[in-house]
């Protein structure tokens with residue numbers, strides 16, 4: 120095919136974690152690569168993420184003597200995913216996670232906090248967090264590496280459609296809108312870009328595309344907000360579906376139980392809830408003053424329980440638990456998203472919770488910890504769950520928000536996009552949240568960034584190894 124405005128060996132679509140990892144690998148393998156990005160800024164959801172990466176057998180676990188294994192991680196992911204996960208893909212993430220962390224340290228110079236977190240549904244403390252507590256730390260390091268490799272990241276460049284060869288299946292280019300102004304569909308100039316080797320789709324999830332989410336899950340209404348960046352929309356995924364890519368688990372849309380209805384987007388409260396309230400505190404239904412779920416269970420269980428309650432719930436933690444994330448606490452208090460109280464009676468009155476059931480809930484919870492009894496909801500009561508005794512007691516409202524789209528297009532273990540027959544679509548690869556199947560029904564916290572890096576790198580290597588078109 121001729122008539123290209125521009126041609127490269129490989130085009131990577133999307134400048135998040137997966138796309139940039141793919142671009143680095145492809146460029147290091149000698150391919151001429153370009154990354155296109157529709158927004159003005161790079162980094163997508165990765166940029167605003169908490170920078171948490173789960174990796175069994177990582178260097179910090181070794182340093183702190185924490186026992187863990189790829190097998191345990193694999194089992195955790197399958198349990199949370201209700202076994203819907205595509206096991207061969209999960210296995211790859213589990214087995215390559217620790218070496219991928221080393222790659223970020225050695226190749227990109229990413230630095231991590233000297234701390235490991237254990238999130239709901241994980242059997243071990245295995246989550247590393249970047250020094251700045253943001254995915255942007257890795258995006259910056261990847262961008263610097265790409266600059267060194269001479270790879271252009273072209274922003275405001277929207278993928279519209281894939282172009283296929285006369286055979287009707289082999290992908291050979293894309294239609295784009297250059298100088299695109301999100302979200303104005305008529306903005307920019309239409310152009311055609313061709314490839315000699317391959318295209319890597321890394322356009323992320325569609326968690327901020329309520330219309331598309333509702334096509335999958337009609338029960339979602341306008342009251343449900345999203346934690347995602349504005350560009351987390353579905354058109355990249357839809358372009359791949361149009362040329363025959365396999366849709367996988369599109370209706371498994373994950374909501375985050377840590378959403379604070381009193382602020383927009385992800386906000387500051389979500390982090391405080393994840394790092395302090397859920398591990399060290401309790402979740403209360405204000406209608407009853409009681410707990411109703413394992414606060415450290417997987418996201419799906421917690422979200423479903425909250426939706427069943429039917430109204431915003433209160434996360435409560437004491438001053439010892441709040442110290443786990445004192446920086447977020449300070450921020451949230453200043454913004455009025457979290458409120459502090461010297462005693463439970465004042466907290467109950469201010470939050471509209473019946474006082475005596477609330478005291479009973481606290482007593483039961485603290486007594487179980489003191490007696491070393493198992494928790495009634497199955498929360499692991501270990502050293503991370505001190506009794507809730509020391510004022511001030513902090514409370515915040517919580518209501519689920521759209522957070523992650525586990526479904527996407529089907530890929531195989533080489534990150535090749537597969538069609539409805541399970542066969543690779545020639546020259547088309549995908550990685551990251553745009554792909555589906557790895558997390559099944561529910562993604563465990565801190566497993567996406569790991570997956571994006573593992574499969575981004577695989578896609579970049581495999582795409583570069585493809586034959587040149589003649």
Ligand SMILES: Cc1cc2nc3c(=O)[nH]c(=O)nc-3n(C[C@H](O)[C@H](O)[C@H](O)COP(=O)(O)OP(=O)(O)OC[C@H]3O[C@@H](n4cnc5c(N)ncnc54)[C@H](O)[C@@H]3O)c2cc1C
Nearest residue numbers: 133135136137157163164165171278323551552565567568
């Ligand atoms: C607030 C928040 C916190 C999170 N924290 C964590 C965490 O700590 N750990 C974890 O594992 N996961 C976390 N996640 C999930 C994780 O951040 C994402 O799943 C992951 O970053 C997705 O990476 P990606 O490369 O697939 O997509 P993204 O990082 O979203 O990048 C995709 C890019 O493609 C661009 N794009 C989309 N469509 C087009 C198009 N048509 N043309 C051109 N460009 C396009 C987008 O604008 C975007 O820049 C979090 C998510 C959110 C929202």
